[in-house]
Structures are given as C-alpha cells and as structure tokens.
Amino acid sequence: MTLLDQDLAARVIGLALSRGGDFAELFAERRSGYNLRLEEGKVEENISGREAGAGIRVICGESVAYAYTNDLSPASLEETARAAAAAARAGKAAVVDMEKPLRHLPRLEEHPVRLSLGEFPRERKVELLHRADQAARETGSHIVQVVVVLGDARQEVFIANSLGEAVTDLRVRVRMVVQAVAAHEGEIQTGHESPGILGGYELFQEFPPEEIGRAAALQALTMLEARPAPSGPMAVVIANGTGGVLFHEACGHSLEADAVYKRASVFAGRMGQKVASPLVNAYDDATLANRWGSFVYDDEGVRAARTPLIVEGVLVGYINDRKRAMRDGAEPTGNGRRQSYRHVPIPRMSNTYIEAGGGRVEDIIADTELGLYARKLGGGEVNPVTGDFIFAVTEGYMIRKGKVAEPVKGATLIGNGPRVLLDIDAVGDDIDFDTGMCGKEGQLVPVCTGQPTLRVRELVVGGTTEVI
Amino acid sequence: MEARAELRSLLEEWVERARTLAGEGAELELYAQEHRGLTVKVYGGEVESLRYAHSRGLGVRVLKGGRLGYAYCTGFDWEECRRAVEEAAAIALFSAPDEHNRLPWPGGAYPEDLGIYHPEVEGTSSDEKVEIALRLEEFTISRDPRIKRVETAVYADAVSEVAVANSLGVSGSYRSTECQCYVFPIAEEGEESQTGFSFDVAVKPSDLDLERVAGEAADRATCLLGSRSMPSRRTTVVLDNMVAAEFMGMLAAALSAEAVLKARSFLAGRQGDRVASSLVTVVDDGLLPGAPSTAPFDDEGVPTRRKELISEGVLVGYLHNMYTASRSGTESTGNATRSSFRERPGVGATNLFLLTGKGTREELVRGVEDGVLILQVVGAHAGANPVSGEISLGALGLRIRNGELEQPLREITLAGKATDFLRHTVAVGEDLRFLPFEGSLGAPTVVVEGVMVSGRG
Numbered sequence: 001m002t003l004l005d006q007d008l009a010a011r012v013i014g015l016a017l018s019r020g021g022d023f024a025e026l027f028a029e030r031r032s033g034y035n036l037r038l039e040e041g042k043v044e045e046n047i048s049g050r051e052a053g054a055g056i057r058v059i060c061g062e063s064v065a066y067a068y069t070n071d072l073s074p075a076s077l078e079e080t081a082r083a084a085a086a087a088a089r090a091g092k093a094a095v096v097d098m099e100k101p102l103r104h105l106p107r108l109e110e111h112p113v114r115l116s117l118g119e120f121p122r123e124r125k126v127e128l129l130h131r132a133d134q135a136a137r138e139t140g141s142h143i144v145q146v147v148v149v150l151g152d153a154r155q156e157v158f159i160a161n162s163l164g165e166a167v168t169d170l171r172v173r174v175r176m177v178v179q180a181v182a183a184h185e186g187e188i189q190t191g192h193e194s195p196g197i198l199g200g201y202e203l204f205q206e207f208p209p210e211e212i213g214r215a216a217a218l219q220a221l222t223m224l225e226a227r228p229a230p231s232g233p234m235a236v237v238i239a240n241g242t243g244g245v246l247f248h249e250a251c252g253h254s255l256e257a258d259a260v261y262k263r264a265s266v267f268a269g270r271m272g273q274k275v276a277s278p279l280v281n282a283y284d285d286a287t288l289a290n291r292w293g294s295f296v297y298d299d300e301g302v303r304a305a306r307t308p309l310i311v312e313g314v315l316v317g318y319i320n321d322r323k324r325a326m327r328d329g330a331e332p333t334g335n336g337r338r339q340s341y342r343h344v345p346i347p348r349m350s351n352t353y354i355e356a357g358g359g360r361v362e363d364i365i366a367d368t369e370l371g372l373y374a375r376k377l378g379g380g381e382v383n384p385v386t387g388d389f390i391f392a393v394t395e396g397y398m399i400r401k402g403k404v405a406e407p408v409k410g411a412t413l414i415g416n417g418p419r420v421l422l423d424i425d426a427v428g429d430d431i432d433f434d435t436g437m438c439g440k441e442g443q444l445v446p447v448c449t450g451q452p453t454l455r456v457r458e459l460v461v462g463g464t465t466e467v468i
Numbered sequence: 469m470e471a472r473a474e475l476r477s478l479l480e481e482w483v484e485r486a487r488t489l490a491g492e493g494a495e496l497e498l499y500a501q502e503h504r505g506l507t508v509k510v511y512g513g514e515v516e517s518l519r520y521a522h523s524r525g526l527g528v529r530v531l532k533g534g535r536l537g538y539a540y541c542t543g544f545d546w547e548e549c550r551r552a553v554e555e556a557a558a559i560a561l562f563s564a565p566d567e568h569n570r571l572p573w574p575g576g577a578y579p580e581d582l583g584i585y586h587p588e589v590e591g592t593s594s595d596e597k598v599e600i601a602l603r604l605e606e607f608t609i610s611r612d613p614r615i616k617r618v619e620t621a622v623y624a625d626a627v628s629e630v631a632v633a634n635s636l637g638v639s640g641s642y643r644s645t646e647c648q649c650y651v652f653p654i655a656e657e658g659e660e661s662q663t664g665f666s667f668d669v670a671v672k673p674s675d676l677d678l679e680r681v682a683g684e685a686a687d688r689a690t691c692l693l694g695s696r697s698m699p700s701r702r703t704t705v706v707l708d709n710m711v712a713a714e715f716m717g718m719l720a721a722a723l724s725a726e727a728v729l730k731a732r733s734f735l736a737g738r739q740g741d742r743v744a745s746s747l748v749t750v751v752d753d754g755l756l757p758g759a760p761s762t763a764p765f766d767d768e769g770v771p772t773r774r775k776e777l778i779s780e781g782v783l784v785g786y787l788h789n790m791y792t793a794s795r796s797g798t799e800s801t802g803n804a805t806r807s808s809f810r811e812r813p814g815v816g817a818t819n820l821f822l823l824t825g826k827g828t829r830e831e832l833v834r835g836v837e838d839g840v841l842i843l844q845v846v847g848a849h850a851g852a853n854p855v856s857g858e859i860s861l862g863a864l865g866l867r868i869r870n871g872e873l874e875q876p877l878r879e880i881t882l883a884g885k886a887t888d889f890l891r892h893t894v895a896v897g898e899d900l901r902f903l904p905f906e907g908s909l910g911a912p913t914v915v916v917e918g919v920m921v922s923g924r925g
Contacts (some may be wrong), residue, residue: 044536045538046538047539047563047810050540050551054544062514062516063516063517063518065520069522070525070542080520086594144731145730181855188734188857231881232922238471249781263654264619277779379851380847381847383846385662388846388862390881391849392847392860410858411885412847412851412861414880414881449776460924462881462884463511463922464842464884
C-alpha cells in the first residue's frame with residue numbers, strides 16, 4: 001500500500017509543471033517515532049509523535065521552487081502544487097507526459113529490520129536507558145551525571161516525479177546516545193557514545209546498553225585525570241571511528257556537487273588531480289548493510305550507491321543530487337537527501353570513509369617520537385571555501401617516544417582539509433565507523449563517518465600550555 | 469490580539485473535551501503552532517530556490533501524578549487531538565514521577581502591542597521579496613572588485629501563530645512576523661579566498677537595511693585577504709560584536725536553571741558570587757520591543773519579563789521554567805522554550821544580551837597596544853563548552869598594534885576558561901547587536917585581556 005494514490009500523484013506533478021519547468025517531483029512521508037531521555041536516573045522525556053506531509057518541487061534551470069504542507073488531502077496537495085508552479089519563474093514547459101501510469105521501481109528490503117519498533121515493548125525500551133545509566137555510574141565514583149537518549153523512528157516515503165517514476169521506501173532507525181559527566185575538585189569532563197543503525201532494536205544485541213554507558217563514562221573519567229593540552233604544531237595520530245568526522249567535515253562537504261558548482265569548495269576544478277597522499281582511498285557508500293547513514297533509495301528516488309571519491313590520492317568523484325546531475329551532465333550518485341517533507345533535497349553524504357590501509361596501529365604509534373594521539377574527536381567546523389577547520393579532541397593523549405603517554409584535555413586540531421590529506425603519512429588497517437547527525441543548510445540527516453587509525457605529519461594543536 | 473481568538477478558543481474547547489480522556493486527576497496542556505513562511509535564495513542574479521512553507525501542529529502534555537507524557541501530531545482536528553491525548557496519557561506511565569512537573573496557573577492578563585507583528589509581510593508579493601534578495605546580492609558584489617560572487621544571499625520571512633491552553637485555566641495566543649536577510653560574500657585575491665557574513669532582522673521587509681548588510685558583509689570578507697597564522701602568545705583580544713554575541717550562547721546555556729540543576733553548567737552553585745568583571749551585566753528580556761524572541765508569554769503560558777542574570781559581575785539569578793522554578797523553590801522567570809510543537813518545554817533565553825558600556829569598536833581597538841581583533845570564530849558548537857566552561861575555538865581576525873588594525877589572521881585558535889574571559893573583560897562597547905539565529909543573543913564589542921592565542925610561525 002502506498003501513501004498516496006498514484007493518479008493523484010501524477011495529477012499533482014502535472015499541476016506543478018503547468019507554468020513551466022524541467023522537472024517536478026512529489027515527496028510524501030508518514031513518520032512516527034518514540035523518544036526517551038533519562039537524566040539523574042529518571043526518565044524525564046517521553047515523547048511519541050506522528051507526522052505526515054508532502055513537499056512539491058519544480059526545477060527550472062538552476063532555480064528550484066518548493067512548497068510543502070502537512071495536509072495530505074487532494075485539495076491541499078493541489079493548492080501546494082499550484083504554489084510551487086507559481087514560484088517557478090520564467091521557464092519553458094518541459095515535454096512531460098503525465099498521462100501514462102507511473103512506473104513503480106522495485107521495493108527492496110536490503111536492510112532487514114530484525115526486531116521491529118512495535119515488537120519491542122515500551123517497558124523494555126525504558127529498561128535499556130536504565131541499564132546504560134547504571135553501568136555508567138558504576139564505572140567510577142566521580143561520574144556525577146549521565147544522560148541517556150533513545151530514539152526510534154519509522155519513516156514511510158513515497159516519491160513520484162515527472163520522469164514517470166514512483167518509489168516507495170521504508171526507513172527504520174534506532175540510536176542511543178549516552179553522555180557521561182565526571183567531576184572532581186572543580187574539574188568537569190564529559191564522555192560520549194552514540195551507536196545507531198538503519199534497523200530495529202537488534203542494535204542492542206551488538207551494543208549492549210551497559211557497554212555504551214561504560215565507554216562514555218570511561219572517557220569522562222580518563223579526561224578528568226588529563227593535563228592541559230600543549231599548543232603548537234606536532235604529529236597527530238587520529239584513531240579509527242570518530243576520527244572520520246574530520247574527513248567528513250574538512251573534505252567530504254567540499255566533494256558535494258552543489259559546493260563544487262558554486263566553487264565554494266577547495267576541490268572545484270581538481271577532478272583527476274592528486275589531492276591526497278597516495279595512501280588515501282575514500283568512498284561514500286549508502287549501500288553498507290544496516291549502517292546508520294544507509295538507505296535503499298535516496299530522497300529523490302535514486303538508487304543508493306557506492307561512490308569512489310579519492311583513489312590512491314587522486315580525486316575521482318563528487319557526490320550529487322538530481323539537479324546537479326541534470327545540470328552538470330553527470331550520473332546521479334544517489335545522494336539527494338532531505339531531513340523531511342519540509343526540506344528541499346540537496347547533495348549529502350551517507351556513510352563516508354577513508355578505506356583501511358596496510359599499516360598496523362602499534363607501528364604507527366611506535367614510529368611517532370612526539371605527538372598527539374586523538375582517540376576521540378568531538379564536533380568541528382570548516383570553512384568550505386578555504387578548507388580551514390577546527391576540531392575538538394574530546395579524548396586525547398600525548399605520544400612520547402613511540403608510546404601513548406598521559407591524557408591531555410582541551411585540545412583542538414586546527415588546519416586545512418586539503419593539506420591534511422596530503423600530509424597523511426600512515427594509514428592503519430582498523431577501519432571503524434561512528435554515527436552522527438550531519439547539518440547542512442539547516443537540515444539534519446543521519447550519516448556515518450569512518451576511518452582507520454591514521455597519522456598526519458603535522459597539525460596545529462590548540463591548547464593552553466607549552467609543549468613539555 | 470483580537471484576530472487570534474479562534475485558535476485559542478479551539479484549544480480551550482479541546483482541553484475541556486480531553487479532560488476525562490487523560491484520566492482522573494490528570495493535568496493537561498495543549499500547545500498549537502502554525503507557521504507560514506517564504507525563503508528566497510539567490511545566486512548569480514538568479515533565484516536559486518524559493519520555498520513556501522505551511523505547517524501546523526499540536527503538542528500535548530499530560531501529567532499524571534507527576535509523571536509526564538508528551539505526544540504530538542500534525543493533523544489538526546479533534547480526532548487527531550484525541551489520539552494524541554490518549555497516547556500522552558498512556559506513555560506517561562513510563563516516566564518517573566516528579567512532583568516538580570507542574571503546569572502554570574493563570575497569572576493575569578498578558579501584555580499586548582509588543583511590536584512583534586506587522587501585516588506588511590503578508591501584504592508583500594513574493595516577487596518583491598525575490599527582489600530584496602537579488603538587490604542584496606547585487607549591492608554586495610558591487611561593493612568591492614575583489615568580491616567576485618556571493619555564496620548565497622537570502623531573504624526569509626515567517627508569520628507564526630502560537631496558542632497554549634491548559635486544564636488549570638491558562639489560555640493565550642499571539643501572532644508574530646519576522647523577516648531576515650543575510651549574505652555570505654566570497655572575496656578573492658590570487659589563490660586566496662575568504663568569506664564574510666552579515667545579516668539584518670526586522671518585523672517587516674521594508675525595515676531591512678540592505679546597503680548596510682551588503683557593505684558590512686563585503687568588508688568582513690575583504691579585510692581578511694592576505695591572512696596568515698601568527699606565533700602562539702597570550703594577548704589582549706577584542707571580540708567583535710557578532711563574535712561576542714556567539715559567546716553569549718555559551719552563557720545562555722550555562723545560565724539555564726535546567727543545566728544548573730543537572731550539573732551541566734560551569735555557573736552552577738555560583739549564585740551571589742562575583743563571576744565576572746564589574747563591566748559585565750547580562751540581561752534576559754522577553755518584552756524587548758520588536759526583538760526576535762519577544763512574546764507576551766513563554767512556551768507554557770507564563771508571562772515573560774525582563775531580569776538581570778549577572779549584575780555588574782555578580783551572578784544574581786538563572787533562567788527558569790515552571791519545572792526548574794519548582795525544584796529551586798523560586799518563581800518561573802518566563803523562560804520556558806520549545807523549538808516546535810514536537811517538544812515539551814525546556815529552559816531557554818528570550819532576548820539575552822550583554823548590557824552596553826562606552827565606545828565604538830574603533831575606539832576600543834585604539835586603546836589596545838598589542839592584541840588581536842576577532843572577526844569570526846569557527847567551532848562555537850564544539851569549542852565553547854557550557855558544561856566545563858572551556859573555550860577552544862578557531863578564529864579569524866586582524867592583528868592590533870599600537871591601536872591600529874594590521875595583518876589579517878587565519879589558522880589561529882583562542883583557548884581558555886569562560887570564567888577567565890568574564891573576569892578579564894576590561895571594556896564593553898556601545899554597539900549592541902542581536903544575532904537572531906539561535907534564540908536572540910546580543911552583545912556589543914568586548915575587550916578581554918590575557919587570552920591564549922595559538923598559531924604557527
């Protein structure tokens with residue numbers, strides 16, 4: 001069963017193109033979700049939501065007109081289509097035949113949900129939060145606060161367009177985020193863990209809530225003991241998993257075709273050129289089974305794909321959406337994503353990672369005389385035009401004489417994306433992924449970042465003391 | 469707010485009908501939000517995108533013996549409302565009981581005529597609004613030959629209506645309009661490019677000052693051309709008013725009683741203490757005429773008001789909603805906020821700002837012998853931590869020598885403790901400005917001594 005009647009969809013698309021345009025599309029969704037939040041050992045947020053809505057888009061050259069409503073009645077959809085049509089300024093009408101029945105693309109179940117949201121009772125969801133909380137608190141007496149958030153969501157989408165295609169897809173996601181706060185003698189530190197999947201409550205078979213809680217607590221406790229980080233340039237070894245956020249932010253966004261088109265990208269005009277150390281291979285892959293950033297069809301109804309970005313240091317691909325593929329004469333890469341029916345799809349990453357190399361982690365560290373070991377990175381920010389970035393190191397250690405030494409706090413990494421890619425001089429074999437919610441133009445979408453342990457020859461560490 | 473009586477009376481009616489559904493002794497609140505908006509983005513003299521929004525939704529809060537359940541829906545009829553009330557009542561059982569979960573009682577009439585609504589937004593055609601964005605782009609590009617293009621120029625507006633009603637008799641509604649424009653120009657010279665930014669926000673489109681926005685955005689980009697890093701040193705920093713306003717976000721988060729009660733604030737337990745230089749007075753004012761977060765009542769129906777949080781350096785109070793006030797044995801300050809009907813009320817600032825002192829930015833810079841003017845910070849979300857009070861941010865700016873602006877700077881970081889920034893504030897300017905992007909945060913130019921600035925070279 002689909003969300004909307006196919007004839008209605010075809011009629012609405014026809015209306016959207018009535019004043020001209022190259023392409024029109026209807027995106028409808030029905031979403032329900034349950035969110036729990038535990039703090040101070042108590043469930044204090046307990047929210048159940050149901051939402052439906054549709055967005056209609058008309059592309060006309062480089063212009064996009066978009067209108068949305070959360071009323072799915074035929075009258076409301078027609079009115080919304082007329083608003084989108086009126087917004088499509090000055091364009092020639094595309095030759096579109098909306099009389100033919102829509103061609104429904106196959107419905108695929110590549111990311112099975114083993115324990116569905118409805119099958120897993122609410123009592124047990126609540127219990128998961130308490131288990132994570134308790135484990136975190138038992139990790140050490142200096143843990144003063146634990147926040148556990150559990151969210152599940154079920155999103156049914158129906159997409160139809162003026163190419164005569166229709167797609168139905170179902171995305172089910174579950175994620176737990178644990179934040180632990182440790183305090184001692186006026187010092188406060190936090191630790192963070194956040195596993196999630198495109199799938200159901202089987203998530204907790206792989207990641208028992210106790211382990212999630214304990215890992216977050218250990219990180220906070222470790223940093224409580226930390227000394228202030230030094231400042232200045234030094235070698236930086238970035239650990240697997242969360243380290244991938246650096247590639248995502250400092251390079252990935254510059255590989256999005258809209259940024260390239262606007263030349264708001266350090267990689268504009270660099271296709272086929274050497275942009276990284278020959279050790280670097282990077283991909284965006286939305287097909288990885290049950291990964292948090294995966295999907296079957298993107299939010300424009302394009303099939304998910306694995307897209308090579310950098311191969312042996314050479315730039316080989318950008319990621320695009322339909323509009324950029326159409327305008328740039330490129331193949332669609334299946335990266336047109338949106339937060340919801342309220343948002344226009346734009347090129348977005350899915351699961352973006354640097355592929356594992358041949359180095360062993362022990363060797364990479366042993367080979368580093370003095371440097372910083374960034375075990376976990378927190379958030380960061382990048383200027384897409386210059387590639388300059390800054391990242392917080394939420395769990396960091398000094399490397400001294402080839403050994404991981406004392407923990408250091410308050411460190412940031414500051415540098416330039418393209419320069420870091422060239423300065424990578426060792427790539428480990430231990431690839432791992434981390435989940436995140438990536439923000440762009442006010443839209444959040446689930447993504448994975450990933451990388452093996454790797455070393456950057458030199459990066460500026462922003463800390464508060466001199467290197468000792 | 470005559471015209472808004474319909475939505476309010478609808479909610480009042482639904483509250484009455486839903487009383488029995490929520491169960492014996494339960495309390496109930498309905499919060500409705502309706503939003504219509506237009507966003508125009510232009511690029512290269514063309515409309516890049518034009519977006520019409522229309523949405524509305526209903527949030528239901530049910531309290532049963534102190535247990536809280538919340539449900540929301542986008543359908544807007546009694547059937548959807550009824551289903552949400554039943555859902556909220558059912559899931560309330562999974563929440564921990566907490567006696568401090570409570571709804572407000574009616575507290576007198578709400579203020580009117582706050583200058584937050586103007587019909588011009590609805591009376592202006594979308595073609596005219598497109599023109600505003602196109603003019604902003606054009607003004608910005610023509611400002612300086614080194615501005616070859618803008619990354620994006622935007623006009624956006626919204627007409628919103630909010631209503632709240634609860635089973636204790638609170639009921640109110642208001643509508644508001646907001647327009648904003650902003651632009652990100654890119655300045656280029658040789659291989660180097662730099663981005664700038666500026667914005668304006670108003671209740672009606674004709675109040676937007678496009679020339680000023682264009683000029684400032686262009687200047688902010690071009691003045692950074694030729695930038696490089698600098699050797700690490702401890703020095704005086706002048707925080708430009710936009711940067712200072714970003715820092716206010718960290719203060720707003722730390723001054724939330726929710727953060728304080730949950731040990732998530734570096735300002736917890738400091739009420740009555742001197743936490744800042746006597747030049748620092750921080751105010752939250754929900755009634756500031758025409759300001760972006762001004763409203764007659766907060767997001768659970770408590771009247772808003774003005775209060776000082778830090779008075780001449782002394783921490784005098786925190787931001788409260790009903791829940792945190794009850795836990796702290798005080799009154800709500802009218803600071804319940806929610807970003808949409810999808811959320812239960814939390815605690816947040818309304819219009820929170822640093823009270824002005826004396827002097828323009830130029831005058832303050834002139835008083836600095838050796839230092840750095842900070843024009844942009846990057847990483848404010850991750851690098852200004854309201855829990856630990858640690859600041860570690862990337863920055864762009866200009867070197868100051870003998871009161872003169874010199875070498876542009878990039879790839880530098882600012883690091884230190886927020887409490888040190890507050891204590892070592894040696895001057896506060898008169899150029900107060902609000903950033904409308906995450907709530908409404910305002911500050912003038914601020915001068916801070918002894919900040920660690922790291923870089924290379």
